Amino acid sequence: MAGRHWPGAEPLLPRLSRSANHGVLWFGAAACIATFGGSARARRAALRGVASLAVASATINTVGKGAVRRERPVLDAVPVIRRLKQQPFTTSFPSGHAASAAAFATGVALESKRWGAVVAPVAAAVIASRVYTGVHYPSDVLAGAALGAGAAFALRGVVPTRGQLPAPGRPPTEAPVLPTGQGLVLVVNRESGSATAASALIRDALPLAELVECASADLSGALEDAAERCVALGVCGGDGTINRAAAVAAAHGLPLAVFPGGTLNHFAYDLGIETVRDTAVALASGSAVRVDLGRIRPGPEGPDGPDGCFVNAFSLGVYPELVRTREHWAPRIGGWPAGVLAAFEALRGKSPLEAELQGRRRRLWLVFVGNGMFQRMGPMPGRRHNLADGLLDVRVVHGGRTPGLRLLAAAVAGPLTRSPVHAAVRRRRVRLSGLAPGTPYAYDGEVARSGTELMIDKLPEALTVYCPMTAA
The missing domain is CATH 3.40.50.10330 (Probable inorganic polyphosphate/atp-NAD kinase; domain 1)
Incomplete structure (x- = not known):
């Protein structure tokens, strides 16, 4: 197969094979999909593709290569112009390049069929290039591709795709x-x-x-x-x-x-x-x-004006400062770089606020109140399956000297609902009092200032929203 003439392959396949070394081609493809895809589905597809590649590479390099110690094919029948300048030194079976290509393409397709169709021909060409350049037998690349696709499906079993998640419960x-x-x-x-x-x-x-x-x-x-x-x-x-x-x-x-x-x-x-x-x-x-709809009601000494509402979340503590800094820098340097800068600024040299939460005086780095229960535990939200459950998702990070470490510890707390640094509970209403007048709080990315007291509750099923039937 390596010795036969493949029309149009000579200027393309060797270069394509080299570009896939160490996953460089696939990381670049993921960056392009995430940047130019224009949707959350495209970003999820890019992330799942890279994660599938990582699982496949780890499996091939730690288990696959050592299980079958096949020597590389002899290059005598391969024209010199096709041969790679740097020949691989690992064993031949299975093909790591084929596994990475199949894993990335399968992972992308599991989240987005459209982007999967774009990536699949490139992945197939990379797989074929390994035989064309003489560094693998056909059985090497077939086994590698099967293992790569299997890694993507195994990852889906652990981390479901958006399409696998249960239908949201909404009236x-x-x-x-x-x-x-x-x-x-x-x-x-x-x-x-x-x-x-x-x-x-x-x-x-x-x-x-x-x-x-x-x-x-x-x-x-x-x-x-x-x-x-x-x-x-x-x-x-x-x-x-x-x-x-x-x-x-x-x-x-x-x-x-x-x-x-x-x-x-x-x-x-x-x-x-x-x-x-x-x-x-x-x-x-x-x-x-x-x-x-979540509702924010000021106390008797709060600012004049109507009650506020939120569709996503209310937060108090370091997050409002993060929002203000992000909004300041986003027009100049872009949204994501501004978010990183804002997180650094918000956590540097700050002191926890003091407030009465549900009648008890506490030192707090963060209070997060979500409109509905979020899927992932920790101080930050994941996805909500039910936007009409009548509940508030309350996350609290208690005060201490190191906000960055405490927020990180809360983020990795997983299903733990109570720890020395983090608490997560369900409530129908939350009362915050004893606040310093002018304390900033955030709701749905907007920032406002409180009086000495805030009451957060819900207006059940207060809003009708158009929603595609497949999502409802």
Whole structure:
């Protein structure tokens, strides 16, 4: 096989084989998929591909190569121009390159069939290149590919894909059927992460919808104006933008159509909405669900104004400082670098706050209150399966001298609900008192300041949201 003429392979396959050394090709492919994929599904596919590759490589190098000590093929029949400049020195069976290629391609395909179809031909070419360059027998690459694919499926057994997770438990309800978008007024926050790009897709999917683009400073007025003349209120932006739209929709009794257009989009993704098409399909069928709204009520000495609400989470402690710093630097250096810088700044030289939590005085680094129970334990949220469970997910990191170590310890606490540094409980309401006036708190990425007391509870099933039937 190595000696035969393969049309068009000579300038390509040897280079492709070298590029896959040490997984460089696949790490580069994962970076491109995550960066240019434009969706959470693409980022999950890239991550799963790399994780599958890591499992396959560890298995091949620790077990596979030592189990069958086959010598490499003799190169006499292989034309010199095909041979690799640096010949591998490990045993031949099974092929590590084939295992990595198959593991990466299978891992990507398990999360995203579209990206899997893009990666599969490249993986097949890498696998073929190992025979073409004469460094493996066909049985080496077939066994390696089988082991790589098996590693990806084994990883899926331990860490399920998004499609394997159980259907979220949310009360279904009816909403107006708007297949062309007529009757929908959609407010787009053009300062949100990917909202501008999403606008063009929305115009194509919903040609009769009215789009109103505005800056963050004008968002509240635009939402109130839209609510006065629409059948359904639409919003495109990040979680902070969706927070304001949810409050307006609930107050006016309108169904809300959410189009993810921010950096993280936790609320949309927990609803099963990842693309413009997901929401357009729900609008066309009138498929919707009812979800809870978290509520923040100031105490008697708090600031004047209406109660606040949140669709994702409320937090107190180092996180609001992190949000402020991130928002300051994000326009200059980008969202993710700004998040890293903000985390470093928030944990450097800070002191824990003191407050009464449920009537008991405590020193606290972090109080996190989620709207619904999150899947992963620890101080930070994972995914929610039920946005109408009537519960608050409360995570607390107790005070101490080293916030970074305490937050890390809480993050790896796994299913532990109580430890010297971390507590996780379920509540229907949470009372915080004894706060220093002006203490910052965050909700859905927005930052506000408290009085001496805050009460956090829920408005059960207060909001109707369009949601594709497959996600509901």
